[in-house]
Amino acid sequence: MVRLYLIRLKHSSLYNDLLSNWHFICLTLILFLTLVNSGSLVIGLCLGFLLVYLFSQNRKFILLCLVLLFILGFHLVFYEQKYQTRFLGDFEGLGKIEKAKQNDYGKQYIVSLSHGKYLFFLKTEEGNFRVGDTVWLKGNISAAEPAHMPFGFDYRKYLKNLKIYGQIEIEEIAFVRHEFTLKAIKESIENYYDRSFSEQSATVLKALIMGSEDAFAKDLKTQINRVGISHLFVVSGLHVSVFILILTKVLQIFKVKEKYHFYIITPLLFGYLVIMNFMVSIIRVFVSEVMKQFNQRYRLNLTTIDRFCLNVILVLIINPYYLFQMGFILSYLVSGSLILSSRLLERFQKQKLRSGLIMCFVSLLASVPVVAWLSTEVNFLSALFNLVYIPFVSFVLLPLSLAVTFLPFLDGLYLSVVKPFLQVTGFLSRIKWGILRFPHPTWLIIVLYYVLLGGLLACLERGEFKKALKAHGVFLAFLLLWLNKAWFNPVDRVLFLDLPKGEATLIISRFNRMNILIDTGEAGYEEVHQLLMKFGIKRLDYLILSHGDSDHAGEAWNIMNRFSVGTLVVSKYDDSSGIRTALLGKRKNTFFLEAGDSFRAGNLWFTVLHPAKPYSSPNNNSLVLYADLFGRTFLFTGDIEREAERDLAMRFSALKVDYVKIAHHGSLTSTSEVFLQAVNFQTAVIMSGYRNTFGFPNPLTLKKLTVPVWDTKVKQTLVLERNLLAKTMKPPKEKAKKAKISLKIKQTYAFLLTL
Template identity: 30%
Template sequence: MTLKILLQYRNRYLYIAMSLTLLILVINSVLYIIIAIPFLYYIYKNHSDLVKVILIFIGIYTMSLFAFNNLEIKEEDTYNVTVIKDIKTDNYTSFLGKINHQYIKVYFDENISIKPGDKLIIKGSTTIPSVSTIPNTFDYNNYLKSQNVKYTIFTDYVEEAGSSFSIYLLPYYIEKYIDKYQPLSGGYVKTFILAEKSGIDIEIKNQINQIGISHLFAVSGLHIAILVLTLEFFLKKTKLLEKQKENIIMALLLSYLLITSFSPSVTRASIMYVLLVVNKRYKLEFSSLDILSIIFIFLLFIRPYYYFDAGFLLSFLVTFTILFSSIILNKESKLHQLFLISFIAFLVTIPIILKLNHQINLLSLVFNIIFLMYVTYAILPLSYIAFLLPFFDKLNYVFIKIFEFILTLFSRIDILIFKFYFPNDITIIIYYVIVFFLLISLETNIRIKESLFSLILFLILIYMSPYFDFKKSVSFVDIYGDSILIKDSFNRCNILIDTGEYDDYDSLINYLKGKNIRKLDYLIISHFHSDHYGESEDILNEFLVDTVISKHNVLDYEDKTIQCGTIAMYIYPFSYKELNENNNSIIMSIFINDKHYLFTGDIEKSREIDFISEYNLDVDYLKVPHHGSITSSNQLFLDVIRPEEVFINVSVKNLHGHPHDEVIKRYEELGIIVYRTDLMGTIEVYYLFGKEYKRIHSP
C-alpha cells in the first residue's frame, strides 16, 4: 500500500524536496518568502494533489526539528559515555560520544588512548555552544547541529569502564593500518579511503582551496563512480549473473559508507546507486530526480540540520543541477560535457564557495580539468593500490610530490582570483534567478549571450558593491581583546583599530572579508599587548594596508586632524614612555556622521586623570578603557567626558573578571547606556541617510 502511494507521485518528488528547501531557507531568512510564495502558488494551481503530501512531509521534518531542539541530557555528577568516532589527539583529546543514546562532543585536556566502543566515566557540565557572534565566520554551534550533536562537555576526569563492539572500529583500524604501512602517502590515502583530509599538509590544503579543486579531494560522487566502474570491470570477468554483480557492488558501497563514517557526498552517491538498481530491477519507473529528492528528504528527516554541512549542500546542489542540465549535456561531445559540467558546477556553487573561502578563482575551470585527469588516472588509483599493496607507497609518493609541485606553481597565478562576498540574501536570490535563466538559455539555444552578459554584469556589480554602499559604520567586533572597524560610505575609508588576540580560526579576517573589505586605509595598534595586536601579522598578510600606526611612528600622525573619506581622526599627543604598557595606549577621536567617538585602548586611572587635565571633550560615544577593568573608568574621568553611550570590548571567555561590577555601576549611575560584546556579541552602529541604527549579534 505504501509503495502504491509513493508511486503516485513519480516525477514530482522534486517539488517536495524544493518545498522542504524553501521552508529551511525561510526559517533562516524571511527574505526567501519572495521565492516561496510564487512557488507554492504554482504547486497549488498545477499540482493541487501534492499540497497535502507536502504538508505531511513538512510536518515530519518539523517534528524532527522539534525532537532535536528538545533533546536534554540530565545534569549528573558523572556520565557514562561511549566513544563513537572522530577521535582527535593533539595535546588534548576530543571525540564524538553517546550518553543515553544522544550524541555529545567530549573534550579532555590530556592525551588519552581510546578507540570506538570504549566506555568511559567522565565528570563535567554539559553545555550548548553559543551561536557565532561575529557575522560571516565559522559557527561551531551550527557545525555540531549538522552532525546531530547538541551538547558538548569539557572534562578533567576520565575513567575507563570497559568496551563494546562498534561499527566505527573498522575505519579506526583502517586509519591505524594506513599510518603504519603508508608512511609517505598516508595523508592522501586517508583522504581517498576514509574521507579524512587531516593528514594533508595545511599549506597544500590552502593551495588546493585557492585554485578551486578541493572537490577532487573530498570523496564524492566522482570517486564513487570510479569505484563502481572499476568493480564492474573486474566483475565482468566473472561468470556471475548481472543481479549478483549488482548485489556485490551494493554491499561494497554500503560498507564503504561505514568506512567513510557516512560522509555526506558518499552517502548521497552510494544510496543513489542502490536505489537506481532497485528502481531498474523492480521497474518502479522513478526518475533520477525523484531518487535524488527522496534521498535528500530522507537525510533531512534523520539530520534536520544537515544543511549546515557544506559537503551536504555542495553534493546535492551540484548533482541536482547536473541532472537538470541533462538536455544541455547530451547535445555535446564527451570533452565538451566535461567542460560544461565543470562550468555549471562552478556557477551554482559560487555563493557557497564565497561563503567558505571569500574568493573565487576563474582559472579553476581550467585547473579543474587538468587536475581531474591527474587525480583520476594517477593519485586516486595509486592510493587505492598502495592501500592494498603497501610497497607501492613510494611510487604513490612520487606522483603526489609531482602533483604538489605543479599545485604550488599554479597557486602562484593569482591574476584571476577575485575576493568578494554576497552582501545579503537578496543578492543570492537574484544570482540564482539569473543562473536559472542562463541554464534555460543554454538548453533552448536562445539568448545565450544576453544571459551570460547579465550574469557577468551582476557578478561585477557584487564585486564592486562596496563602492555603492551608502552606509557608514562603527563595529565593535566580539573577539578576544579589542578590535573596532570603522567604515565610510562608498568604500572611501576603512580603519581598523586593534586586531584582538591571535586566532587560529581567523574570525576577524573572515569578518572583514564578509564586509567586502580588500584594503585598509589605516591599521592602528593602540598598544603592544597581544589581545590588541595578536592578529596584526595575519591582517597584513591578507589585506592591502596603506598605513600602520603604532607608538613607534605615532609622532608623525598625532596632534593633527587626519581626513579619511568623510571620517575625521585625531590622535592626542603623548610621550609613550610609561612602564605600564596599558598607559602607552594611543588615545584618539573619530568623528563620523556628526558623532564623536573616543577610543582609549587600555589606559588606566593615572593616564585618564592626565588626559582630562589637558582636554575637556564633548564625547558622544566612548570605547570603555581596558575592557571595563576596575583599574580604569575613574569616576572623575567619567564626570568630565560624560558620554551618552559606551561600548565595552570584552570576551565572554576573558579570565580577568572584566568588566568589573563597580565599573558598570559607575556608568549606570550616570545614566550612560552600556553595550557589551560579551553579552551582545558584535555590535554594529550604522549611519544611513543621517539616521543611526544598531545591529547586535547576540550569543
C-alpha cells in the first residue's frame, strides 16, 4: 500500500516541481512561526518577499504553503486558546509525575494534572518522588516569571514552548501510588548509573548516553560550555550515528543480510527515542534515517537538502513549538549548514585534517548568532578543540561508555579515561584569548549574518577564491561592526532595572558617548553584568553608588573588575563596608560628594541635593541626585528615610521633576507626607526587587502616591527611550506593539478556523 502510494506520488507533477525546492517551503514555515513568536518587522518583510517570490515561480508552491501554514496555524491557535484559559489559582487534587530533575536546591518536577502540565519544586527533605508516581497535592498555581529586563530570560515563554502551563507553590503533597510508565525507563537507567558507578563516571555516563542536561555540576557545566563542547553531551546525530555503526557491525558479525538491517535498526532506534522521551535531536535523526532508507528503496530522487527540509517540516507539524527550543535550533542549524557545505567538504575529502577543521569552523560559524543570543560569549578556539574532542568522544569515550554500561566492573578503567578528559577540559576553559563577547543580536543582524556567511561559503564552494577573499573581508567587517554595536546605537536610554533584590539604574547615551550606572543590585546576582554585555557596553564612564548596602553596592567590586570604570561617585558621609570594598577596586578618580556638588557627564547634568551632614542611620547618608537626562528630569533618592526627607524638604520646598525613584523600595520608613508635599513629580518608580522578602512596596506607601506608579516587581524593567528625531524620552511601546502583532496573527487564524 505504502509502496503504491509512493510510486504514484513520485510521478505527480507537483512532486516533480517540488524536487530541489523544498527549502522554500521549509523557510516559509520557519519565518511564519518566527513572526508569530516575535512580531519582528524584519522577519515579516522576509516572509512577504519569499511568498511573492514563490508566487512568481509556481502557484502550486503557494497552495502547498497555505495548506501547511493552515495546519501549523490550527495547532498554534488551539494551544494558544488552551493556554489563555489555563487554570491558575488554588488547587487540590491528584497529579502524575512525568519528569523529575535534580538541581542544586532540590528536585524539579513536571506533573500532569487534569487540565495540563505544571511544574513545581521541592527541597530534598520535603520528599523524593519518581516518574510514574501519582501524588495528591495542594497548592497555588501561578504563571511563571516573564523576562525582567531587556534580553532577559523569559521563563514564562520557555515553559509555554514546552507546553507547561505554569508552576505550583506546594503547600501539601503526599504519595498515592506508583505505576509503570515508559517515561520512567530513562530515570531507572540514570539511577542504575548512580548505584553502579563512581560519581564522576555516573555524571559523564548520564550526560553522554542519556543526554541528561542536569548531570553536570554548575562549575563543570560552565567549563564545558566555555570550551564549546556542550553539543557532545546532548544526544544528537553524532551519538546516534555511533549507535547505528555499532549495531551494523554487530549484525555483520552475525551475518545478517544487509536488506534486513533497516528492519532491525529502525525499531531499536525508535525504542531509544521512546526511552529518551522523544528528545527533539533524536527525533531529527530518527526521521532522517527513515527518510534516507525510503529514498533509497523507492528511488524518490530526493536530494540531501530536500530530505533535510522535509525533516524540518514533519517535525514542526508534529509540534510547531519545537522551533523555539534551543535543542531544535542548534541541532538543525548545524546539520543544515554542514549539508549546504557538503561540496566544499568533498573538495578536501582526502585531506582529513583540513576537512575536519572546515567542518568544525562551519559548525561554529553557523551557531554564532544563537550562542550570542543565549550568553554573548563565543569561543572561536572551540573549532580547534572540537577537532580533537569529536574523534575522541566518537571513537573512544562513547563506545567505552556503551561498553561499561553493561560491564560496570570496568568502572576503574572508565574513570582513568574520564578524569584526564575532565582535567583537560578544565584547563582549556581557562584559556580566554579566543573568546569574543558579542552584543545581543537583533533580527536584522541575524538575517545579515547568515546572508553574508552563505555568500562566503558559496564562493568557497565554487572555488572563486578572489570573490571569496572579498566576501571574507565583508564578513569580518560585519563581525567587527557587530562586536562594536554600542557605537552605532542611535537611541538614548534610561533603564530602571527589575532585579531579584536591590536597585540599579542604567543610563546609556547614544553612539556610546556616555554610560552611567547608578547602584549595582544585590551581591551574587549577575543580571546587571549580563545586561551590560548584551548592550555591548565595555566601559562605564561613571559608577555611582548611592550608599553601601549590599542591595545597592553588592556587585560594585565585580563590575569594576569586569568593566573599565572611569569615575566612581560615592557619598562623602558614607563609611559603610560596602563603600570601603568598592574603594579597594577604584582608588583613583573617585568623587566623594555632598549636597551642593554637581558634575557633568557629557551633556548630562547631575546635582547632589543630599546629604549635607552625616547621619546616624546609614540609609540617610545616601546620595540624592537631581539629574537632567535626555530632556527629562529625575530624582534618585537611594534609601533615605523620613529624617533625611524632612531635611531635604526644608532646603527644596518646591522641587519639580518628571520621575522620582521612590526611596527604600517603597517601605514605610520613607515617602513621608513632607516629602510628597515638597516634590512635585509626574511618575513614581519603585524598584522593590521581585524576590524581596520584606513585602516591598508597602501598600500604605502606594496609597499615598496620587501619580502613576511603575513598580518593577509588577511591570518589570522601565525603559525610557529617545531616538534621533525625538526631543524627550517616552516609555516603551515597542514590546506591546510586537505582542499585539503576534496576537493579531493568532486572532486572524482563529477567525479563519471558525468559518
